[in-house]
Amino acid sequence: MKYKIDHDYHIHSYLSTCSSDAEQTTERMLKYAKDNSLSSICITDHYWDSAIDGASNWYAPQNFEHISKSLPLPHDKDIKFLFGCECEMDKNMRLGMPRSRFDDFDFVIIPTTHLHMKNFTIREEDKENTPRRAELWVERLDALLSMELPFHKIGVAHLACNLLNPKSREEALRTLDLIQDEEMERLFAKAATLGVGIELNKYDMSFDESEADTILRPFRIAKYQGCKFYLGTDAHHPNYFQGAVEVFDRAVTMLALTENDKFHIETL
Numbered sequence: 135m136k137y138k139i140d141h142d143y144h145i146h147s148y149l150s151t152c153s154s155d156a157e158q159t160t161e162r163m164l165k166y167a168k169d170n171s172l173s174s175i176c177i178t179d180h181y182w183d184s185a186i187d188g189a190s191n192w193y194a195p196q197n198f199e200h201i202s203k204s205l206p207l208p209h210d211k212d213i214k215f216l217f218g219c220e221c222e223m224d225k226n227m228r229l230g231m232p233r234s235r236f237d238d239f240d241f242v243i244i245p246t247t248h249l250h251m252k253n254f255t256i257r258e259e260d261k262e263n264t265p266r267r268a269e270l271w272v273e274r275l276d277a278l279l280s281m282e283l284p285f286h287k288i289g290v291a292h293l294a295c296n297l298l299n300p301k302s303r304e305e306a307l308r309t310l311d312l313i314q315d316e317e318m319e320r321l322f323a324k325a326a327t328l329g330v331g332i333e334l335n336k337y338d339m340s341f342d343e344s345e346a347d348t349i350l351r352p353f354r355i356a357k358y359q360g361c362k363f364y365l366g367t368d369a370h371h372p373n374y375f376q377g378a379v380e381v382f383d384r385a386v387t388m389l390a391l392t393e394n395d396k397f398h399i400e401t402l
Contacts (some may be wrong), residue, residue: 137363137391139382142167143176143218143289143399144243144333144366149201150179151192153370160208160215166375167213174214176241176399177204178366181219182230189230190254193222198238216240216399220291222248225257227277236284241399243333243366245291246274247298267299268312272321279324286400289331289364294338294349307348318355326360331397336367336378339385346388353389362397363389 148158160177167175179201182193189196207215218241221231229244236242249256249267260266275290299306325332334353341349353363367378389395 135393137386137393137395139170139365139379139386140172141174141176141365142172142367142369142378143174143216143241143331143364144178144220144291144335144368145175146179146220146368146370147177147204149203150370151196152180155371157372158370160204162372163369164208164210164213164215166369166372167215168210170375170379172213174216174399176216176218177207178218178220178241178243179204181221183221183232183235185232185235186228186230188224188226188228190251192251193230193254198235202238218242220245222255223274223278225253225255227274229278229281229283233283236287239287241287241289243289243291244278245295246278247271247292247295250297250300262301264299264301264305264309265312267309271298271309271313272317275321275325279321279328279330285328285330289333289366289397290325291333291366292335292338292368293332293352295335296337307345310348310352313352315351315355318352319359322352322356322359322361325356326362329362331364331399332356332361333366334363334382334385334389336365336369336374336381339381350385350388353385357389357391357395361395363391363395364397364399 182189184197220243296306299309
C-alpha cells in the first residue's frame with residue numbers, strides 16, 4: 135500500500151524566533167491538519183535547554199520555559215497533537231538537551247545540516263569550504279547516531295536542505311554530490327538499526343526535475359538500507375502549509391514509498 139500522507143511532524147509556532155508570526159498558533163496548525171485529513175501532527179519549536187551551556191544568542195531564549203508556553207495543546211478527537219521540539223547540535227557535536235529532558239517530549243527533531251550559524255554550528259575556517267561541508271554532513275550525522283539517545287522518538291531533519299551550504303543553490307547541490315555513496319550506506323544502515331526517523335521535508339522535496347537525482351540520492355539509499363520516513367512541512371507561517379500534501383505525494387511517489395517505509399512515533 136502506498137505511503138499515506140496522514141501526518142506532519144515538523145511544525146514551528148510563533149514561539150520560534152524565526153517565525154514570530156502571531157497567526158502561527160496551535161489552533162491554526164490544527165485547522166491545517168483537519169483541512170488536509172491528517173491524523174497526527176507535532177509542534178517542533180526550536181530549542182536549546184538552559185542546562186546546557188554554550189547556546190548562541192539566538193538560541194538562548196529558546197529554552198523549555200519558553201517553548202512550553204504552547205501547552206496545553208488543543209484537542210481534537212480525530213487528530214493526535216504531539217509536543218516536540220527541534221533541538222540543535224553545535225560545532226562540537228554537542229546536543230542542546232540533557233538526556234533527562236527527552237521524557238518531556240513526544241518527539242525530538244535534530245538537524246545535522248544547520249550549517250549557516252558560523253561559530254555555533256560551523257567553524258569560521260570551514261564556512262567557505264564546500265568539500266569540508268560535505269565531510270561535515272557525514273561527521274555530524276555520524277556523531278548524532280553515536281549518541282546514547284531514545285532514537286524511537288527522534289527524527290533527523292532536512293538532510294538535503296540549502297542550509298548545508300547557503301552560499302548558493304549550486305553549492306548546496308555540489309555539497310551533496312561530494313558525499314560518497316559508501317558513507318551514506320554506512321550511516322543509513324546504522325540509522326535503520328537504531329530506529330531513528332528520516333525526514334522528508336517539504337522544502338527539500340520542492341526541487342526542480344533537474345535536481346532530482348542529487349536530492350533524492352540520500353533518501354533512496356536510506357530506503358535501501360531499511361530506514362523509515364516521516365513528513366514535515368517545517369512551517370513557520372500559515373502560508374507554508376499550502377501545497378504541502380502535493381509536495382509530499384510527489385516525493386513519496388518518486389521514492390516508491392509504501393506504508394512499510396513509514397516512521398511511527400512510539401507514543402502514537
